[in-house]
Amino acid sequence: MAEKSLHSICRWTFNAGKGGFVPADIRPEWAADKFTTVDMIKLVKDKIAPRLPDNVELGIEMHYDTEVSDSTAGEIADALVDSGLYLAMITPGAHSHYAYGGIASLDPDERKSAEELGVRTVCLAYTTLRKAWHKEPDKAPSLVIWNGSFGYDLASVAVKQMYQNLKRSIADLCMYEHEKGGALCIVFEPKPNEGHPAMLIPTVASAIVFWRKLEEEFGISRDKKGVNKEFGHSEMIGLDHVYDSVEELDNNMMLHMHINSQGYNDGIILGGPGKYDIDHGCRVNGMNIAIAGLIADAGFVRWKGHDMQPRAYDNAEQAIDRVVRSIISWEACAAAAAELNTDELLKHLQQRETAGAEDMVRAALVSAQKYFDRMYK
Helix, strand or coil, rough: CCCCEEEEEHHHHHHCCCCCCCCCCCHHHCCCCCCHHHHHHHHHHHHHHHHHHCCEEEEEEEEEEECCCCCHHHHHHHHHHHCCCEEEEEEEHHHHHHCCHHHCCHHHHHHHHHHHHHHHHHHCCCCCCCCCCCCHHHCCCCCEEEEECECCCCCCCCHHHHHHHHHHHHHHHHHHHHHEEEEEEEEECCCCCCCCEEECCCCCHHHHHHHHHHHHHHHHCCCCCCEEEEHHHHHCCCCHHHHHHHHHHHCCCCEECCCEEHHHHHHCCCCCCCCCCCCEEECCCHHHCCCCCCCCCCCCCCCCEECCCCCCCCCCCHHHHHHHHHHHHHHHHHHHHHHCCCHHHHHHHHHHCHHHHHHHHHHHHHHHHHHHHHHCC
């Protein structure tokens, strides 16, 4: 096991229910009008942290200005410090306010308002919330830019102008963050669809290209700029999140992770390409063992987020247990990856002994499940 393993838990996981086609009140004790972000932090400290391996450090992820705001940030920062937790990630919750493109919008008033939301997010991270940062600089929070607000549903030449607006807006935000200290990692979270049929920055490759264009056109350094690759978003359109990881690492852009799953790759939970964003937690499977091996070899030490939703039939106790299982599943995969003899695996593949290589990976999967069983108990 690594000396330290950083996992971050998302505020939005703790909700009363999604509503729509499923109940909105299955967990009434987590109703938004009585369960605050401070309550969530205390719950993580009391009911989740004690069930995890000793090498795990925990952080919290939040949207500005719904889950943390200028008026609540002080008590939230105090709660984080008192609980021994950290601010792992903050993101502008633009999707809660803007439905016509946000910072990429062709409506100049919406674009200006969305840009101001991003500036306020950065400002809050550097002021009231600063005391809740991890003390080690390479574990500073991530500023995640999720593309949920900058999408579109009309195919036209205007998409090019939206992309130009996006570049200008993000360049300005990066310049502002640099003036504040340049300590945050600024990352895109790609997604192919939802909340629009089509999105700017739909894939990991799109995010990598975007940052290179920002450096080329605006002189924005790619240092501490990169990707929050969410496994499930790649799975939604049938992409390979193992290869996504290779691309990110090869470009020095793996700075944050959301290690959830659509579920289709373990042969047990349904989901996968063509399905909606199911947001299962991390699971013990071969692909996660592969990614755990890749990031260990690359020396990745930053936050691994659990962007997940309870199932529509979970009570609060079961929902909490799913978060615990998600974190332990990753640690089990990481432990199995550390044991895997990579030289022997490569030797099998060099000699075209693919069945032998498959046997090794399967044995690692069995080992990971045994690690999970021990840690969970």
